[in-house]
Amino acid sequence: MMRFSTLLKHPADWMTGKGADNAVVLTSRIRLARNLAGVPFPGWARKEQRQQVLEELRPTIEGLSCMRDGFSKTLDSLSSVQKQVMVERHLISREHAARGEGSAAIIERRQEVAVMLNEEDHLRMQAIRPGLDLSSAYEMLDAFDNEVAEAVEYAFDPELGYLTTCPTNLGTGLRASAMLHLPALVISDQIGQVLQAVGKIGLAVRGIFGEGTESLGNLFQISNQSTLGESEATILRRLERVIAQVAKHERNAREKLLEDDPDMVCDKVGRAYGVLRHAWIIESKEALNHLSLIRLGGDLGFFPEESVLMCDELLMEIQPAHLQIQNGKKLGAEERDGIRAEIIRSRLQTLEAPDIHTIKKQEGDDDSPDLGIA
Structure with a gap:
């Protein structure tokens, strides 16, 4: 398995924008929330139950072909600074970093796929790609999710879909997001109007490290809010369309700033x-x-x-x-x-x-x- 120092030494392709147009849209991320059937969700589970889930899921995830030579550590074996580095790299959440015994992080060697075990849900899986490329990030993670589903039984309801700790994740369990660099919209005072329009059509706008964080460096994260009652394809199509429009708006603002002032x-x-x-x-x-x-x-x-x-x-x-x-x-x-x-x-x-x-x-x-x- 990869050591932490090796993980740190090699930036992921999505971090460097390799092979993508990332002037406005830096990255695209897909996250899936899943829980095991017949076991209390992490927030309600006793310590032994969380440990039991970890012991079942960790070797399953490590054994998948794409995780060969990847990084796998329990959170209680990492220092607080190491965990914070992983938050800064968007590989685990701030909430996950606050957890210790019974939780783990497993990350694919190129850092395109990352899995949090026993965060808010038993499994939080994510895939990240450079630029605006939600569809290929979803395809990558969907294939990964299918492999996991062959090894474990998910908590699933025929009407409600995948069962999750937070009701907003019910259904597909899908969160799709893109990180955008919008300096011209900020400089030209159009950012409020644009983000308000995005909010009106049911999408969430957050800061650089997700929910509850501020925008730094003119970076904004746009994601879907609802996961129930719509297919993954519908959610992704709408989000890609909106993000492409925001990116076009930013490009127009850059050209206009240069032309006018x-x-x-x-x-x-x-x-x-x-x-x-x-x-x-x-x-x-x-x-x-x-x-x-x-x-x-x-x-x-x-x-x-x-x-x-x-x-x-x-x-x-x-x-x-x-x-x-x-x-x-x-x-x-x-x-x-x-x-x-x-x-x-x-x-x-x-x-x-x-x-x-x-x-x-x-x-x-x-x-x-x-x-x-x-």
Whole structure:
């Protein structure tokens, strides 16, 4: 089985956007919630029952072909910092990280498939792909789910579908989401209107780490809210359609900003570059917001294309738990802010100042996309 250090050393393809258009839609994620039949769900189970479920499910998941040479650890064998690193990598949830005995995480070698055992449900399985690609993420996870279903009996009702701890997951047990980078909509003050429209058609908008978290670095997560009474295909079709429209709206906003007020765009990108290139102390929130603007600059042609990949890698590397793991010790907030600034300065050394003189005004599309999905 893979060691934690190996997991940390190799970023997943979806983290680096390999082979995908991820200028606006960074990642697509599918999550399935499942429980075993005839056993109390984790929140109601006694410690021995949770342990029993773990002992049944863990070897089953580890034995699947795609999990060969993967990562598998019980949560009580991981330090709090190691668990937080996995939260920062979106491999486990914050709720799962808070659990210990009787819970485990099993992650496929490329980190595209991850399984949480005894989180809110007995099984929380997820697949992540770069860019807007919900359908292939679903196909990957559906095949995985079918393999598991051959080995264990799921709690299932002919009318209600898959039974889950939270009623909002009843039915398909499916949560589909995409992570979007929307700086132009934020800068142009259109973000509220767009997110309100998304909410009106029954989709949820959350921050970078899901439910109950704020948007940092202009990153927003859009997902389905209902799972009962609709097929997986219907849920995915509607979500992909809406996300594609939001992405188009962001692209239009980028073009329009550059056309209407190029000096303001140049100023924001240039200031972000200046701060990151020369700061000696920087908090996580400020760093993420400046990196968001560097990433925008990379997409608009202020910087080479590879600067987008560098920003995505830094978004992960400068998170608090990642900094502590890399330094091999627990760090106070001030120490983290100093090390974070040092890492960013080092990575930006080879990135030349934005070439604002060669940026040509692009003709923007004045028509905003229709977000009133039927």
